[in-house]
Amino acid sequence: MTAYREVVVRTPLALKILPIVSVATFFIAWEIVVRTGVVPDTMLAAPTTVTQLLFDKFTNMDPDGALLHQHAWVSIQEAFGGYFLALAVGLPLGLAMGWFNVAEGLARPIFEIIRPIPPVAWIPLTIFWFGIGLPGKIFIIWLGGLVPCVINAYVGVKMTNPTLIQMARTYGASDWQIFRQLCIPSALPMVFGALQIALACCWTNLVAAELLAADAGLGFMITMGRRLAMPEMVVLGMFMVGLTGAFIGVIIDRVEKRLLAGIRR
Amino acid sequence: MQNAARPRNKIEVCNLTKRFGELLVLNDISFSVAEGEFVAIVGPTGCGKTTFLNTLSCLLPASSGQILIDGTPANPKRHNISYVFQEPTCLPWRTVRENVAYGMEVKGRPRKEIDERLDHILDMVGLTQCANLYPNQISASMQQRIAVSRAFAVDPDLLLMDEPYGQLDVKLRFYLEDELVNLWRKLKSTVLFITHNIEEAVYVSERILVLSNKPTRIKAEVKVDLPRPRDFMDPEFVRIREHVTDLIRWW
Numbered sequence: 001m002t003a004y005r006e007v008v009v010r011t012p013l014a015l016k017i018l019p020i021v022s023v024a025t026f027f028i029a030w031e032i033v034v035r036t037g038v039v040p041d042t043m044l045a046a047p048t049t050v051t052q053l054l055f056d057k058f059t060n061m062d063p064d065g066a067l068l069h070q071h072a073w074v075s076i077q078e079a080f081g082g083y084f085l086a087l088a089v090g091l092p093l094g095l096a097m098g099w100f101n102v103a104e105g106l107a108r109p110i111f112e113i114i115r116p117i118p119p120v121a122w123i124p125l126t127i128f129w130f131g132i133g134l135p136g137k138i139f140i141i142w143l144g145g146l147v148p149c150v151i152n153a154y155v156g157v158k159m160t161n162p163t164l165i166q167m168a169r170t171y172g173a174s175d176w177q178i179f180r181q182l183c184i185p186s187a188l189p190m191v192f193g194a195l196q197i198a199l200a201c202c203w204t205n206l207v208a209a210e211l212l213a214a215d216a217g218l219g220f221m222i223t224m225g226r227r228l229a230m231p232e233m234v235v236l237g238m239f240m241v242g243l244t245g246a247f248i249g250v251i252i253d254r255v256e257k258r259l260l261a262g263i264r265r
Numbered sequence: 266m267q268n269a270a271r272p273r274n275k276i277e278v279c280n281l282t283k284r285f286g287e288l289l290v291l292n293d294i295s296f297s298v299a300e301g302e303f304v305a306i307v308g309p310t311g312c313g314k315t316t317f318l319n320t321l322s323c324l325l326p327a328s329s330g331q332i333l334i335d336g337t338p339a340n341p342k343r344h345n346i347s348y349v350f351q352e353p354t355c356l357p358w359r360t361v362r363e364n365v366a367y368g369m370e371v372k373g374r375p376r377k378e379i380d381e382r383l384d385h386i387l388d389m390v391g392l393t394q395c396a397n398l399y400p401n402q403i404s405a406s407m408q409q410r411i412a413v414s415r416a417f418a419v420d421p422d423l424l425l426m427d428e429p430y431g432q433l434d435v436k437l438r439f440y441l442e443d444e445l446v447n448l449w450r451k452l453k454s455t456v457l458f459i460t461h462n463i464e465e466a467v468y469v470s471e472r473i474l475v476l477s478n479k480p481t482r483i484k485a486e487v488k489v490d491l492p493r494p495r496d497f498m499d500p501e502f503v504r505i506r507e508h509v510t511d512l513i514r515w516w
Contacts, residue, residue, distance in 0.1 A: 161354075163350055163352055163354050164354055164356065166319075166324055166348070166350070167348060167350060167354045167412075168367075168371065169323075169324060169341060170322045170323070170324065170341055170346050170347065170348040170425075171341065171346070171347070171367070171368045171371040171372065171419065172340075172341035172342040172343075172344075172345075172346070172371060172372065173371045174342075177371060181356075181367075181370075181371075182356070185356070185358045188358070
């Protein structure tokens with residue numbers, strides 16, 4: 001067994017140090033630009049001001065009516081509600097469309113009609129239907145996440161190595177066996193790509209939905225920051241949106257690496 | 266062509282014809298293969314060898330004629346047909362062991378039988394050591410051995426091989442050919458082995474079918490009645506090899 005010992009891959013030094021240097025430089029430059037007045041503080045807040053507000057917002061409901069984690073929690077609920085609904089509908093639909101002609105024939109035309117409409121364009125209708133509460137935003141976010149799920153799952157199945165399908169056929173595998181045993185595992189890397197892309201789409205649409213129709217959430221906080229002329233609140237909202245999105249992305253990446261051990265090294 | 270040692274015909278191919286539109290590829294091919302026989306098929310490049318195998322394996326429907334296995338029309342769901350492709354066909358998300366098991370799993374064999382057979386076959390081909398590795402962790406030749414093991418594992422009525430060792434170097438090729446012959450003798454499968462390497466055909470098979478240029482038919486049949494292990498320097502071996510070479514010469 002020793003002959004097949006795992007190879008240890010080391011991260012090059014440059015890739016360890018340079019990211020820290022680059023991030024530090026970015027924030028220091030930003031601070032200097034605002035502090036020295038090159039950019040007036042009515043247009044952009046310095047990182048230190050934003051950090052102050054960050055800690056303040058954990059205990060202070062003013063001026064936007066909710067604490068920071070309350071905003072974040074509302075956004076996360078909306079985003080994940082829409083995201084998981086998009087996965088639950090989009091992935092099976094896309095996988096089925098990739099392999100079964102009936103599914104492709106029925107769903108593809110409708111999907112192609114709806115696909116080019118940006119989810120934000122649905123907001124007015126959504127307000128008619130659901131008001132400005134949670135369900136409406138989940139609907140918008142769901143629409144946004146659905147498209148990448150369907151497309152990636154569909155393409156993933158279509159990319160299944162045809163020789164593998166032939167191989168399974170000669171063993172007498174049924175269509176369903178091939179779908180389950182070959183097409184779905186083959187599509188997994190694309191599906192995991194979809195998890196990331198869909199999350200980005202959901203998160204983007206979340207902010208859009210909250211900018212237009214909300215009374216709480218990180219997007220709402222950004223809007224309030226604009227209305228109250230508080231750039232630090234805008235920046236804090238943006239930062240929180242980015243941070244939360246990145247954090248979820250890391251988790252998905254971890255899960256992906258573990259599940260796809262055999263496909264990617 | 267029947268002799269006393271051959272109990273019966275396992276495979277009967279009757280008037281097999283395949284056309285793609287106007288293009289006639291397989292022209293009224295008939296032959297039979299005895300149970301447990303190892304038949305090699307050689308032919309000039311582009312003579313439709315792969316179409317021939319794809320039709321035999323029911324991947325392509327025949328235009329006319331039929332293929333009988335044990336007297337009934339060949340059907341991958343009913344018969345055990347195995348096909349070893351030219352390129353490696355390992356499932357990258359399965360370990361070596363799970364890959365070899367794949368054919369048996371499709372056939373719905375009981376888990377206990379699968380495990381026993383896996384132990385036996387992995388041991389025979391020396392893959393036990395790397396049974397839990399994934400295909401991207403092993404060499405291309407080992408991947409091809411997985412495909413061969415998987416093919417033998419289902420106890421095939423008909424095992425089709427399409428130049429399985431075409432991309433390997435000569436030394437390894439002889440080694441794997443010995444391994445193949447060994448598997449065939451122990452597991453007593455009926456093998457149809459396609460190759461463009463005449464030496465390989467003489468080395469492994471009991472009988473060689475020589476195909477003609479398109480539209481393809483069987484041009485000649487050469488018996489290889491040499492003791493094993495075979496020596497490719499043996500004058501009789503060389504005579505057969507040259508005879509087959511003359512038969513497919515197109516230059």
